[in-house]
Amino acid sequence: MSLKRVLLIVGGGISAYKTPELVRALEKRGIGCRVILTQAGSQFVTPLALASLTKDDVHQELFNLTHEAKMGHIELSRSADLVLVAPATADLIGKVANGLANDLASTALLATDKPVMMAPAMNVRMWEHPAVQRNLATLRGDGVYFIGPDEGAMACGEYGPGRMAEPDAIAAAVEAYWQKVSAYKPLKGKRAIVTAGPTLEALDPIRFLSNRSSGKQGYAIAQALAEAGADVTLVSGPTALNDVPGTTMARVESARDMLAACQAALPADIFVAVAAVADWRPETKAEVKLKLKADAKAPAMTLVENPDILATIAQSGQNRPTLVIGFAAETHDVLAYATAKRAKKGCDWLVANDVSGDVMGGESNQIMLVTADGHQSWPEAPKAQIAERLAAAIATHFGVTTA
Numbered sequence: 001m002s003l004k005r006v007l008l009i010v011g012g013g014i015s016a017y018k019t020p021e022l023v024r025a026l027e028k029r030g031i032g033c034r035v036i037l038t039q040a041g042s043q044f045v046t047p048l049a050l051a052s053l054t055k056d057d058v059h060q061e062l063f064n065l066t067h068e069a070k071m072g073h074i075e076l077s078r079s080a081d082l083v084l085v086a087p088a089t090a091d092l093i094g095k096v097a098n099g100l101a102n103d104l105a106s107t108a109l110l111a112t113d114k115p116v117m118m119a120p121a122m123n124v125r126m127w128e129h130p131a132v133q134r135n136l137a138t139l140r141g142d143g144v145y146f147i148g149p150d151e152g153a154m155a156c157g158e159y160g161p162g163r164m165a166e167p168d169a170i171a172a173a174v175e176a177y178w179q180k181v182s183a184y185k186p187l188k189g190k191r192a193i194v195t196a197g198p199t200l201e202a203l204d205p206i207r208f209l210s211n212r213s214s215g216k217q218g219y220a221i222a223q224a225l226a227e228a229g230a231d232v233t234l235v236s237g238p239t240a241l242n243d244v245p246g247t248t249m250a251r252v253e254s255a256r257d258m259l260a261a262c263q264a265a266l267p268a269d270i271f272v273a274v275a276a277v278a279d280w281r282p283e284t285k286a287e288v289k290l291k292l293k294a295d296a297k298a299p300a301m302t303l304v305e306n307p308d309i310l311a312t313i314a315q316s317g318q319n320r321p322t323l324v325i326g327f328a329a330e331t332h333d334v335l336a337y338a339t340a341k342r343a344k345k346g347c348d349w350l351v352a353n354d355v356s357g358d359v360m361g362g363e364s365n366q367i368m369l370v371t372a373d374g375h376q377s378w379p380e381a382p383k384a385q386i387a388e389r390l391a392a393a394i395a396t397h398f399g400v401t402t403a
């Protein structure tokens with residue numbers, strides 16, 4: 001996966017004046033920037049300069065109604081592939097090391113689930129202060145990657161380590177770090193089965209019963225699991241989507257075919273049932289197209305229940321995958337229904353979509369994750385981001401942390 005976008009957080013140090021050059025150096029490498037500029041940072045570089053270069057709004061305030069309506073501050077913190085703080089001041093480093101969040105920059109840094117890199121810049125005495133060194137050690141332990149600082153003459157007239165690394169060196173480090181991070185495969189060696197899309201239950205050679213489902217969320221989950229290194233079988237009902245590269249695709253029509261394809265793909269470590277399976281099917285499929293009777297009455301149709309694929313796999317004894325995840329589309333009382341459905345199906349996690357909005361076929365989704373330990377509500381986000389976050393949670397469940 002190539003690095004497409006960085007969230008650049010510009011702290012308040014003299015070297016903030018070099019950030020337009022940094023934006024350019026990243027752009028030269030095909031990496032776009034979205035910028036958060038701290039109050040102090042705006043003393044050294046203007047929002048207009050950064051906005052002109054990034055061709056995007058520069059985000060400055062935690063509580064900004066216009067920006068919040070377009071993109072909430074939590075979403076902002078996750079909208080990029082990687083977060084880069086340059087210059088990272090002693091203040092910002094100290095805040096994040098101690099879990100403080102009182103402005104947009106520190107809030108985004110605490111809320112992000114993406115790799116964080118920092119290019120520190122401060123006076124040499126400050127850099128060497130035990131408090132700063134303690135905070136750096138804490139952040140290194142939390143997985144933050146530091147670039148620099150360089151040693152040299154400083155704006156304050158002193159000499160030593162504390163100068164922000166040069167923009168081109170920062171951009172090169174970002175690219176190199178991303179290559180390392182994206183080569184990290186936390187789910188390597190794990191087998192996963194994902195169901196997606198609708199099922200189609202034939203009435204005759206032409207007509208069928210089905211459910212409304214684009215398959216987008218299920219395909220995104222299959223992709224995220226494959227990118228995390230899992231060996232994925234994507235069992236899909238009919239959709240308009242292309243095959244997901246790096247997965248084994250099994251295209252099926254009916255619920256019974258979907259169940260058979262899932263069972264054929266066992267054993268697996270992870271099973272994620274995203275498909276909108278038709279609950280019923282016509283009892284018989286006519287061999288030829290049904291015609292209107294002479295009396296012009298509609299033919300009668302008897303429905304029989306389809307197998308519950310999720311419940312069958314979740315209760316499949318010895319062959320049961322270690323982690324079974326179900327989905328549930330709800331329009332109201334989401335938590336109550338999701339909790340009840342988790343128990344009824346026998347799955348470990350239940351991902352409840354709130355479909356009261358424009359989720360069906362849309363690009364974004366809002367979910368609640370219900371597990372044995374309780375529930376978490378995730379902010380509305382593009383389906384690909386929900387998928388990445390779910391893949392990261394799955395990796396954590398298997399005891400590996402995402403980089």
Ligand code: C5P
Pocket residue numbers: 195255273274275276277278279306307308309310311325326327328329
């Ligand atoms: O009961 P309900 O259809 O709301 O349950 C939704 C969950 O169960 C989804 O994970 C869906 O993929 C799965 N399911 C299934 N087989 C069925 C019905 C639902 O796997 N026949």
